[in-house]
Amino acid sequence: MTTKMINLTIDGKKVSVPEGTTLLEAAKQEHVKIPTLCYHQDLCIAGNCRVCVVEVEGWRVLPAACATPAMEDMVVYTNSPLVRRARKDVLALLVSEHSTQCTTCYRSMNCELQELAAEYNIDNEIYINLLKDKNFTIDKSSWAIEKDESKCIRCQRCVRTCAELQKVNALDVIRKGADMKIATFFDTVMSDVVCTNCGQCINRCPTGALTERRYIDEIWEALGDPEKHVVVQTAPAVRVALGEMLGYEPGHRVTGKMAAALKHLGFDSVLDTDFTADLTIMEEGHELIDRLKRKLVDGEDIALPMFTSCSPGWIKFIEHNYPDYLEHISTCKSPQQMFGALAKTYYAEKKKIDPKKMVSVSVMPCSAKKYEAKRIEMNDSGLQDVDMVMTTRELGHMIRQSGIDFKKIKEAKFDKFMGESSGAAVIFGATGGVMEAALRTAYEVVTGREIPFNGLNVEPVRGMEGVREASVKLENVLPDFSFLEGVELKVAIAHGLTNAAQVMDNLVIGESPYHFVEIMACPGGCIGGGGQPIPTNEEIRKARTKAIYTEDEKMTIRKSHENPEVIQLYKEFLGKPLGHKSHELLHTKYTRRERV
Amino acid sequence: MAKQKLKRVDLIFSQECSCKDIIAEALKKPKEEIVKDLIDSGLKGRGGAGFPTGLKWKMAMKEKGNKKYVICNADEGEPGTFKDREILDRVATKVLGGMALAAYVVGAREGFIYLRHEYRFLIPKLEMVLERFHEWMEEFDLDFKVNLFIGGGAYVCGEETSLIESMEGKRGEPRNKPPYPTNQGYLDKPTVVNNVETLVYALMIMRIGAEKFKSMGFEGSTGSKLFSVSGDTPIAGIYELELGMTLDEFVQDFGDGDAKAVQVGGASGFCVPRKRFAETHIGYQGGLKGFSLPTGGSMMIFNSSRSMYNVLHNYLEFFEEESCGQCTPCRVGCQQLLKGIEAVKRGEKSQKYLNDLLRLAETMKLTAKCGLGQSVGNSFSSIVENFREEMIY
Numbered sequence: 001m002t003t004k005m006i007n008l009t010i011d012g013k014k015v016s017v018p019e020g021t022t023l024l025e026a027a028k029q030e031h032v033k034i035p036t037l038c039y040h041q042d043l044c045i046a047g048n049c050r051v052c053v054v055e056v057e058g059w060r061v062l063p064a065a066c067a068t069p070a071m072e073d074m075v076v077y078t079n080s081p082l083v084r085r086a087r088k089d090v091l092a093l094l095v096s097e098h099s100t101q102c103t104t105c106y107r108s109m110n111c112e113l114q115e116l117a118a119e120y121n122i123d124n125e126i127y128i129n130l131l132k133d134k135n136f137t138i139d140k141s142s143w144a145i146e147k148d149e150s151k152c153i154r155c156q157r158c159v160r161t162c163a164e165l166q167k168v169n170a171l172d173v174i175r176k177g178a179d180m181k182i183a184t185f186f187d188t189v190m191s192d193v194v195c196t197n198c199g200q201c202i203n204r205c206p207t208g209a210l211t212e213r214r215y216i217d218e219i220w221e222a223l224g225d226p227e228k229h230v231v232v233q234t235a236p237a238v239r240v241a242l243g244e245m246l247g248y249e250p251g252h253r254v255t256g257k258m259a260a261a262l263k264h265l266g267f268d269s270v271l272d273t274d275f276t277a278d279l280t281i282m283e284e285g286h287e288l289i290d291r292l293k294r295k296l297v298d299g300e301d302i303a304l305p306m307f308t309s310c311s312p313g314w315i316k317f318i319e320h321n322y323p324d325y326l327e328h329i330s331t332c333k334s335p336q337q338m339f340g341a342l343a344k345t346y347y348a349e350k351k352k353i354d355p356k357k358m359v360s361v362s363v364m365p366c367s368a369k370k371y372e373a374k375r376i377e378m379n380d381s382g383l384q385d386v387d388m389v390m391t392t393r394e395l396g397h398m399i400r401q402s403g404i405d406f407k408k409i410k411e412a413k414f415d416k417f418m419g420e421s422s423g424a425a426v427i428f429g430a431t432g433g434v435m436e437a438a439l440r441t442a443y444e445v446v447t448g449r450e451i452p453f454n455g456l457n458v459e460p461v462r463g464m465e466g467v468r469e470a471s472v473k474l475e476n477v478l479p480d481f482s483f484l485e486g487v488e489l490k491v492a493i494a495h496g497l498t499n500a501a502q503v504m505d506n507l508v509i510g511e512s513p514y515h516f517v518e519i520m521a522c523p524g525g526c527i528g529g530g531g532q533p534i535p536t537n538e539e540i541r542k543a544r545t546k547a548i549y550t551e552d553e554k555m556t557i558r559k560s561h562e563n564p565e566v567i568q569l570y571k572e573f574l575g576k577p578l579g580h581k582s583h584e585l586l587h588t589k590y591t592r593r594e595r596v
Numbered sequence: 597m598a599k600q601k602l603k604r605v606d607l608i609f610s611q612e613c614s615c616k617d618i619i620a621e622a623l624k625k626p627k628e629e630i631v632k633d634l635i636d637s638g639l640k641g642r643g644g645a646g647f648p649t650g651l652k653w654k655m656a657m658k659e660k661g662n663k664k665y666v667i668c669n670a671d672e673g674e675p676g677t678f679k680d681r682e683i684l685d686r687v688a689t690k691v692l693g694g695m696a697l698a699a700y701v702v703g704a705r706e707g708f709i710y711l712r713h714e715y716r717f718l719i720p721k722l723e724m725v726l727e728r729f730h731e732w733m734e735e736f737d738l739d740f741k742v743n744l745f746i747g748g749g750a751y752v753c754g755e756e757t758s759l760i761e762s763m764e765g766k767r768g769e770p771r772n773k774p775p776y777p778t779n780q781g782y783l784d785k786p787t788v789v790n791n792v793e794t795l796v797y798a799l800m801i802m803r804i805g806a807e808k809f810k811s812m813g814f815e816g817s818t819g820s821k822l823f824s825v826s827g828d829t830p831i832a833g834i835y836e837l838e839l840g841m842t843l844d845e846f847v848q849d850f851g852d853g854d855a856k857a858v859q860v861g862g863a864s865g866f867c868v869p870r871k872r873f874a875e876t877h878i879g880y881q882g883g884l885k886g887f888s889l890p891t892g893g894s895m896m897i898f899n900s901s902r903s904m905y906n907v908l909h910n911y912l913e914f915f916e917e918e919s920c921g922q923c924t925p926c927r928v929g930c931q932q933l934l935k936g937i938e939a940v941k942r943g944e945k946s947q948k949y950l951n952d953l954l955r956l957a958e959t960m961k962l963t964a965k966c967g968l969g970q971s972v973g974n975s976f977s978s979i980v981e982n983f984r985e986e987m988i989y
Contacts, residue, residue, distance in 0.1 A: 045772065047772040047923075047965060048923045048924070049924055050923050050925055051924075053962070061964075061970060064965070069774065082962070085955075085959070086959050086963050089956060089959040090963060093925065093956075094924055094928065096932065097931075126952060127932045127956075128945075130931055130932075153924075154921065173767060175921070176750060176917070177918055178916045178917065178921070178927065178931045179917075180920070180921025180927060
């Protein structure tokens, strides 16, 4: 069926667009940018900020371009005096309700309201400042997300993100009229609600109303303290997005520059979360094989499918929403927390550092990691395993503050011990990456052969489809794994919590045929994490994903079990996967949580 | 009252014929003929917006699909309007008759009366009427059932898409239009939403005929309408009058002899000062000379003892609270208008600031998402422009 074309005139130019195209999209096609605030490519149309209004001949009012479909013979003006005046007024109204202390705002220079207000020369003094009479608060109760009502413009992008992309519904609209605001259930503090800390709301907030809880000052302080040994680990997805904070286009890999910059900032050891990603594969892969054995050979009532546990947003989501299914989650800690537990034990021992004087910092594409590090379980080294978690954005700010010319800095390598990694670890940053890494290792452990995909690229698990499934048949297995002979290993991958919920709902009704499921809380996986540079959209997430897979292909070691430092770690310290020490340091448990 | 110049009409409340018979007769007609009659009659929505009723039904009729809905909008919330309550109290069967007609025409099997929360005292009575009505429907072999839906109390839910949202269990907030309810309404199905009074007229037009209806009023503003008369009048109440009268005529009949302004159409309507009474007609734009003002029926008369600043302040307080808060122009605009006139009154802002506020009111009219925000400027501009000195001193 061919789509019907609609003919209309935009700013005097004849335009033809497919039926259903909005005026905003039609104008974009003509290279006319109509300003927007409540509009976001990832979300459904709201049409509530009214900044995108346009003039249509014969219409009594100025419709919102984002919410109005192109109609036959429409004559549209996107920049008439009436339109400009209306937009200016709407922006001035938003500014009158907004804390305009831009000089001290974390989102300054990366704020859509600030940008438009400047573009339209908004006079701050026209309307009466409405903030004075409102008792707006800054909610700093959460370990991950700060919510500042005085900067909220009620665009409801966060509300739509929380509902549509994440099915969490922690944020919603309350009250009406002048008192209307975005809040949690019964306006409870953020720390006490179903929020998963995923930070997707932060990524879509046009202003500084939602930001991550920041540790920049504390980290600078630790770096300046000669008594402290500051260790830093960087997650795989950071290296393909950090560049966006520092003048590069999305999809530019800055691994070497990042390592160099971290050393310049004064970190005593610049290490890599990728190392523990490889370790996670070793532990989680063996856990899966162990679960299969206990099920198939011993006939135990073992929970399958097994779910990945790397994504702390996902963990809190399942704890709140499907608390009866916690046994399905791998007991493996996330790479960040494995790293933390090892840094203050294995690494400290090896480097002869007093773990009490060690400050363990991580750079994550994630806001939920801030919460994860503070979970009471995460103290297996005897101290808090990871002391401070910063986002990719915070690192970007620190690098800017340091004065380094990031584009000119000479690339460096990660430090030794816990700095080595494989390509399999790098792809943890993209949806499907953990699954692919696990398959590369598990298949080889079980059959003694490399996984039969071209160049080790397990294409079926890659992509941006919300829920994906794949299967691998295990044949001619090694004698130790004879119970797996002929088994078709069924796996699934979901990213974004709405998709995760779909997988869970199938499990609840008994229709989950899988053995192993990878779930990432954020759309696109960690590359689209809540701590990544703003803005985000599908195009940007795809560029970062592409960079992740390129990074993998450029690595000499592509399989986790071949990471020499991991092999050394088992030899020197852990013994074997799922061994006694592993259980003590690398595995964890989960908590049932209420919905309210 | 000594002088009574305006002719009283008695269609809505008249009991001179059996409602059941009118429905029975009407249901014998082909659907197209009913629509044609309605269009010929010139009946426009009596809730205040004035959309041609026949056209609305025709649009819903043309929609494909076997699930359609008819909703009676009884969320009468406009300040100064109290006619729907009286209709539902006294002649609810006529309302249901109108709904049956609409259901028959568009092909709906289910209907709702969206009843204002404050009118829930009517529930027992309405339930009784409904029971009888459903028996009639069986008798007429029309598969149509009407349920009551009680609103939550928000003014904005009188706006049809907000009303639908609230029926779906969501926040009562207006939707983006298009699509319109006749195309995608309740549960995204084609839906006719009509005001209580409109439904009664639709039924009565079947009884008296389009010609007779059209003979009342003026071209473009045909027929009669219920008016809720309040304020400085010795005879506050509900009156059915022909459309097209001038405010002069109205005030002579209903005023206390000292009327300085009439607020036509409630808080979201227009304020007309005495000097404009003669040239202002009540009706829809088009056929009338001079100014013509539509109204959902609210007619508030103010005499010279009233402060128009206080009147406006009262309206703005109402809007500041009753805006759903969704769109910027309405949420923030209402606050600015209210705070703005306060600041001028207190001398914190110069009187020139009123011009900025008038401009803002104009922007709100142009950019707000729904009728609520678009009409705040009506009362604001008409009061500020006509009683500017009262705003300042």
